[in-house]
Amino acid sequence: xxxxxxxxxxxxxxLRVAVGGVVHLLISLxxxxxxxxxxxxxxxxxxxxxxxxxxxxxxAVLDLGLVARLLPPIRALDxxxxxxxxxxxxxxxxxxxxxxx
Numbered sequence: 001x002x003x004x005x006x007x008x009x010x011x012x013x014x015l016r017v018a019v020g021g022v023v024h025l026l027i028s029l030x031x032x033x034x035x036x037x038x039x040x041x042x043x044x045x046x047x048x049x050x051x052x053x054x055x056x057x058x059x060a061v062l063d064l065g066l067v068a069r070l071l072p073p074i075r076a077l078d079x080x081x082x083x084x085x086x087x088x089x090x091x092x093x094x095x096x097x098x099x100x101x
Contacts, residue, residue: 005071028089031059035093052094053087060086 003020004010035055042048060083068074 002074005073031089032093035090036097039094039097046098048094048098049091050094052097053091055094056087056090057083059090 002023003016003018006019006023007016035052038055039048039051042051063086064074064079064082068077
């Protein structure tokens with residue numbers, strides 16, 4: 001969706017995919033770094049996975065509650081899979097941080 005927002009011309013599908021992929025990668029790296037700092041004190045414990053999942057839910061609130069309001073194509077998407085995706089992302093980041101602590 002981000003690619004479609006940033007590249008509105010539907011004839012440039014390849015560019016939409018490329019731009020969307022790069023933007024999603026950068027957003028994911030940003031949030032992973034934020035979680036790394038936020039979860040620093042608990043990454044060695046079994047709570048890192050749960051804390052990561054909870055943080056992912058918080059990120060969903062920000063992304064879908066604030067950012068999506070500004071972007072109608074994203075706002076139009078079904079929210080449940082997007083929230084689940086954010087929670088899974090946070091849990092995976094927590095798990096990785098725990099394993100590499």
